[in-house]
Amino acid sequence: MADKIPVMKVGPLLIVSIQTELIDTTINELQQAILAKISASNSEAVVIDISSQELVDSYVANVLVDTAKMVSLMGSKMVLVGMQAAVTLTLVEMGMTLPDIPTAIDLEEGLAKIGYHIARLTEDEADESDEADAETE
Amino acid sequence: MPKVEIRNEENIVLARHEIRNLADELGFSIINKTRLATAVSELSRNTLVHGQGGQMVFQALREEDRVGIQCTFSDEGPGIENVDEAMQEGFSTARSLGQGLPGTRRLVDDFAITSEPGKGTTVEITKWQ
Numbered sequence: 001m002a003d004k005i006p007v008m009k010v011g012p013l014l015i016v017s018i019q020t021e022l023i024d025t026t027i028n029e030l031q032q033a034i035l036a037k038i039s040a041s042n043s044e045a046v047v048i049d050i051s052s053q054e055l056v057d058s059y060v061a062n063v064l065v066d067t068a069k070m071v072s073l074m075g076s077k078m079v080l081v082g083m084q085a086a087v088t089l090t091l092v093e094m095g096m097t098l099p100d101i102p103t104a105i106d107l108e109e110g111l112a113k114i115g116y117h118i119a120r121l122t123e124d125e126a127d128e129s130d131e132a133d134a135e136t137e
Numbered sequence: 138m139p140k141v142e143i144r145n146e147e148n149i150v151l152a153r154h155e156i157r158n159l160a161d162e163l164g165f166s167i168i169n170k171t172r173l174a175t176a177v178s179e180l181s182r183n184t185l186v187h188g189q190g191g192q193m194v195f196q197a198l199r200e201e202d203r204v205g206i207q208c209t210f211s212d213e214g215p216g217i218e219n220v221d222e223a224m225q226e227g228f229s230t231a232r233s234l235g236q237g238l239p240g241t242r243r244l245v246d247d248f249a250i251t252s253e254p255g256k257g258t259t260v261e262i263t264k265w266q
Contacts, residue, residue: 023146024182055153055171057178058237086171093172094179094240095226 005030007037007046013116014038014046015107018053027060031067038076045114046071049107051082061096068101079103081110138194143184143210152181152193156206163197163204165266172244173206173264179241180210180260188212188258198263205246205265213257220252 005026008015014037020026034046048064050056056064064080071078081104091098104110111117121129141152156177160170177193184191191212198205217223226239242248247263 021150023150025146054157055174055178057175057182058240059178059182084171086168089168090171090175090244093243094175095243096240 005033007033009037009041009043012044013111013114014041014043015049016046017049021055022053022060024059027063031063031070034067035070035074038071038074043076045077045079047079047081047107047110047114049082049110050080050087051084051106053087054084056083056087056091058094058096061091061098065098065101072100077102077114079110079113081105081107138196141181141193141195142190143181143192143212144190145185149178149181149185153178156195156208159195159197159206160266163206163266165206165264169264169266173262176241176244176262176264177208179237180208180262183237183258183260184210184212184214187217188214190214191257198265203265205263207261207263209259209261211257211259216254216256216258217250217252218254220250224250 005016005018005020007030014034016030016034018030037043038046068078068080079102080098083103102110102113104113108118139155141155142148143152153174157170157174160173165173181193184193189212191210191214193208193210195206195208198207224238224242238250241262245262245264247261249261250258252258
């Protein structure tokens with residue numbers, strides 16, 4: 001029943017949106033998948049969106065903390081975005097503070113935290129980009 | 138009383154669902170529902186991992202001026218040698234138990250644990266809305 005969570009490559013970044021309710025196996029598999037993909041694509045950072053999680057227990061929190069440490073050892077960064085207020089409060093009350101993991105309110109803020117902003121290319125830039133594409137073809 | 142057998146990881150999810158549904162039915166706030174469901178997740182994992190499986194029974198408590206939920210986790214695993222020690226901050230026999238019992242106790246209103254080496258462990262929690 002363990003659903004695989006997709007790890008999406010977007011340029012130098014990896015984006016993970018956890019939409020299913022996490023069980024231990026799923027989060028462990030996700031950790032492996034993230035590390036494998038960083039290794040394969042030399043990604044600068046991985047952003048994990050947990051906004052749909054209504055519950056994060058100490059097991060999942062510990063795996064996230066470990067994953068952040070491993071990602072950092074591989075020369076990349078991990079950002080956790082979208083943690084619900086009730087989840088945050090519960091984790092803090094339990095004594096889990098997720099040290100060393102940068103967090104942000106949503107995906108956009110998370111990307112900003114690691115220096116990325118969504119921007120539309122101007123017409124000139126788009127033309128240049130098309131020309132560059134044509135040259136490489 | 139309704140009962141959830143805890144024999145595998147999916148059963149932990151089922152236990153959380155049962156409690157979240159009941160909390161919704163009783164009109165729990167989101168934060169109290171999250172606290173209780175998280176406590177249930179922690180304790181059912183203990184039942185599975187340390188108690189080698191067991192069960193959770195639960196019930197709604199309806200008093201004149203308040204409602205609550207009581208859950209009892211029991212296993213017939215190896216038990217805990219020293220319960221007082223296990224309830225201390227920072228005590229850990231396994232990865233997830235560091236915050237485990239003391240952290241879980243802070244999420245609920247009543248927390249009672251009995252354990253006998255070789256016979257098993259029972260934990261009863263109550264959360265009032």
